[in-house]
Amino acid sequence: MPELPDVEAYREVFQTCAVGRVVRRVDVRDAGVLHGVSARRLREALERRKFTGLERHGKWLLARTGGGHTLMLHFGMTGRLVCDHPDAAAEPHDRVLFTVGRDRQLRFRDQRKLQGLWLADDAGVARLLDRQGPDAMAVDREEFEAALTARRGSLKSALIDQSVLAGLGNLLADEILWRAGLRPTGRAGDLTEADRRRLHTEMRRTLRSSVTAGCVPPRDSWLTGHRDDPDPHCPRCGTFLRRTRLAGRTTVWCPRCQPGDA
Incomplete structure (x- = not known):
């Protein structure tokens, strides 16, 4: 998509x-x-x-x-x-x-x-555009943190909800959460201030690289580059990647790099 x-x-x-x-x-x-x-x-x-x-x-x-x-x-x-x-x-x-x-x-x-x-x-x-949230490339940290704090659902669901933040999809959300070390099944409203700041930083970095590539690139050093492998392992620590469905979408994460409840 x-x-x-x-x-x-x-x-x-x-x-x-x-x-x-x-x-x-x-x-x-x-x-x-x-x-x-x-x-x-x-x-x-x-x-x-x-x-x-x-x-x-x-x-x-x-x-x-x-x-x-x-x-x-x-x-x-x-x-x-x-x-x-x-x-x-x-x-x-x-x-x-x-x-x-x-x-x-x-x-x-x-x-x-x-x-x-x-x-x-x-x-x-x-x-x-009335129901669209702020654009993910343009949103500042304060607005980003406020949008997440108000959410009660899972973190992954919040990131791909276009009324919360416009522009992120399934691949970007998984990549950003992996980089930020946050479990997609965690609750958006439970993030600490440090979590939210780190998440905003990693979102901006991931978006800049992806825009330059014209897509979410399946690089070997990215989670995106391994999510569809027959035997997917984390490119950072080598742990076997977990897979589930959130908000109707296939969700991939590393249980070691993204600690939290299973």
């Missing part, structure tokens, strides 16, 4: 491919990815206009236009952006094609279609 670093990579694709260029054509090949807007209305709002700028909040990408509209993209489980030539054959899962300038086409590609595209004015943007 795309997480904050993946969406940052898609923002770079969008920026390089389409920002500042006139949208010559919008081709909706599958209206099932459109939310609250018809294919005709999307074409009317975007064709002959330019994308003027991009923002990201959590897992949302916001593309501003010269017409006062914002194209909002959420990538769900399998969404991505691809830049190609307009003459190149479309892939089966290319749902919406934006032909920009003379020689570029931005493609929203999504196999499972769990989220998609919205077109909104400023009030609509605010409404769609």
Whole structure:
């Protein structure tokens, strides 16, 4: 599933491919990815206009236009952006094609279609983002600590709850907790001040590295690099990694590096 670093990579694709260029054509090949807007209305709002700028909040990408509209993209489980030539054959899962300038086409590609595209004015943007917590890349330590202190559930559940903190997903949460030495099954509200500070620090470090890589990288020195091994062991201490489900997601941790209740 795309997480904050993946969406940052898609923002770079969008920026390089389409920002500042006139949208010559919008081709909706599958209206099932459109939310609250018809294919005709999307074409009317975007064709002959330019994308003027991009923002990201959590897992949302916001593309501003010269017409006062914002194209909002959420990538769900399998969404991505691809830049190609307009003459190149479309892939089966290319749902919406934006032909920009003379020689570029931005493609929203999504196999499972769990989220998609919205077109909104400023009030609509605010409404769609109303239940999102602060962005994980931008949140300061005080706001981060306050958000966790107010939670009663497990630490892992709090981190992947987009209303608490926007942008973290399953891989990032496990990686950050492993680095911080905190058990994912622990209670968010039970953390000490030192725990919360360490968790915020490790979150920022993990996000910086992941954004640079354009994903949560499966490096040998990272938990992410071993969670899917046939015989997974901690890259730090060699202990056999434990696996369970929290908030409906597969959760991996090291019982030695992340002490606490089993």
